[in-house]
Amino acid sequence: MAHARYANPFRPGAGHMPLYLAGREIEKEEFRRLLDQSAILDNLVLTGLRGVGKTVLLDTLKPLAIADGWLWVGTDLTEAASLSEENVVVRLLADLAVVTSGIEIARETIKKIGFQARGERAAKTLTFDVMADLYAATPGLVSDKLKATLDFVWQCVRNHTDAKGIIFAYDEAQNLSDKSEKNEFPLSLVLDVFQSVQKRGMPLMLVLAGLPTLFPKLVEARTFAERMFRVVFLDRLDEHDTREAIVKPIGHAPSGVRFTDDWIETITQESGGYPYFIQFLCREAFDSAVQNRGAARKLAASMRDITRKLDTDFFAGRWARVTDRQRELLIVVAHLPDCDREFTPHDVVAKSKEMLAKPFRASNVSQMFASLCDAGLMYRNRHGRYSFAIPLLGRFILRNAGLDA
Ligand SMILES: Nc1ncnc2c1ncn2[C@@H]1O[C@H](COP(=O)(O)OP(=O)(O)O)[C@@H](O)[C@H]1O
Ligand SMILES: [Mg+2]
Secondary structure, X not given: OHHHHOOOOOOOOOOOOOOOOOOOHHHHHHHHHHHOOOOOXXXXXXXXXXXXXXXXXXXXXXXXXXXXXXXXXXEEOOOHXXXXXXXXXXXXXXXXXXXXXXOEOOHHHHXXXXXXXXXXXXXXXXXXXXXXXXXXXXXXXXXXXXXXXXXXXXXXXXXXXXXXXEEEEEEOHHHOOOEHHHOEOHHHHHHHHHHHHHHOOOOEEEEEEEOOOHHHHHHHHOOOHHHHEEEEEOOOOOHHHHHHHHHHHHHHOOOOOOOOHHHHHHHHHHXXXXXXXXXXXXXXXXXXHHHOOOOOOOHHHHHHHHHHXXXXXXXXXXXXXXXXXXXHHHHHHHOOOOOOOOEOHHHHHHHHHHHOOOOOOHHHHHHHHHHHHHOOOEEEOOOOOEEEOOOOHHHHHHHHOOOOO
């Protein structure tokens, strides 16, 4: 089929598994080490900017864990911002039920636990209803009830399968929040319960993926989270891996389309090694190559159009929500040489003195940074420094600053 020959092998889009997942060997190795723990001392936090590849790496870790004998449960917590403690319990049990609902509960186990749920006589498996009944029948606080339920579930799993343990994997986990004003502490609940069951030797491991705000948030909820998690910070791909991410998918496709070294170099530079941008630029470049065959158009020319498309598709919406004064501040930040890594309010005040007739004052900057953090454009790390929460935002600003002001 002619059209299949030119099917584009690149996949820009949240959570879309690339045809070729470049690099990430160190991160996978780190995860394998966690799988080898006999008692769980370390859980995993997988963190990084939007579009850096957290979701697809998480999807890649799943089969590794399963091949190693673990059960894997979990979901995406994008909608979790309003979860209460009871909702979190339902969430955890519903996720568990997917892998446990076929597992039988031995009568002796039922007796030993003293579990008197309805329909006791029927042969029982570990369905959501059974777990929810057990949860409801256990006295105490939400955390006591949940611990007892997990304890019971793990005993059944251990007795009836040869699973090494259960991994609870949650993507977009930065959405899980304690809400003291509502007296709801779902995040602390999860941390308390997993710390406690792990202390008692149960191999139930947490794997949380999320934006850079995730880990500070965990530590703020419970200081012991600092020691409970191994933090893997996903960064841009290095030059070698970037090249592979560009070249390998085309090699697999039967189109005969090839990117010249020139193109590869340009895409490497323009993408900054960020996976989403690599996929985006490559998809456009591939289409352009297919349609301009023989025209021998230089990518440099097309790249201006492609970058404009990226600006419209990816950045413009976020930029549109920023006030004029915030834009002015962000333009100053974008002129800092290290802006795509990190910066301090002090750096910005100094730079604004160079650049502006009416420079920003320190108190001003701190206040505006706080609101830019709330708006999801920046985040503050644990050392009080700031970074853009959107990859290559600095470059976008330099490209577009002034055009639309
Ligand atoms: N290691 C990689 N190699 C090639 N492409 C990748 C890699 N990691 C991610 N991508 C691509 O980058 C984009 C963003 O990935 P995603 O996992 O959704 O990022 P995140 O969850 O961090 O926002 C997707 O289009 C995905 O195919
Ligand atoms: Mg994601």
